[in-house]
Amino acid sequence: MQIWAPLMALLVATPAAAQDETSLRQADAAQHEAxxxxxxxxxAAMMHPGFEVNSPEGEMWSRAKTLELWRNRGIGHESFDRTVESVILDGSVGVVAGREVVRPSVDSIAGKRRADGAQPVERRFTNVWLWKEGRWWFLARHANEKSKRPVP
Known part of the structure; x- marks a missing residue:
């Protein structure tokens, strides 16, 4: 599977054929795979220099901090599935939103925080993309764990 990762990065870094929903979905799928x-x-190849994430940990992380956490295993998942529920395009901005089910790696921040044996966690996400220089740049992300509703 690691053979595909550089190809996915190249697909995002290469100018897309068109600024449309198909290319936006492709960019978001490449981000998910990475x-x-x-x-x-x-x-790193797809992140805009001004990228920021409102993380599931309740903190704002810069591009540099986010990449450092990916490289040092602070972010990671044993499994990571995504369902896109909405795609919005307006001018040079694209928004992809929906739900994710992740199982945090035990060595990640989320895995260390959770005391549930790395059980699957449902999250809501919003990824914001910017069309610039003939390609989609990953500009911002918000992800939060979905709270469990109390049983009446």
Whole structure:
């Protein structure tokens, strides 16, 4: 599977054929694959210099901090599935949103925080993309763990 990671990064770094929903979905799928496989180099290639994430840990992380965490195993998952529920395009901005189910790696920040044996966690996510210089740049992300509703 590692053979595909550099190819996915190249697909995002290469100018897309068009600024449309198909190319936006392809960029987001490449980001998901890079995150799923902990490919920090592929993530770096697609991240805008001003990238920030509102993390599931309740903190804002810069591009530099996010990449450092990917490289040092602070972020990572044993499994990571994503379902896109909404895609919005307006001018040079694209937004992809939906739900994710992750099982944090035990050595990640989330894995160390959780005391549940790395059980699957459902999250909501929003990825913001910027069309610039003929390609999609990963500009911002928000992800939060979905709270469990109390049983009445």
């Amino acid at each position: 995150a799923r496989t902990r490919n920090a180099d592929a993530l």
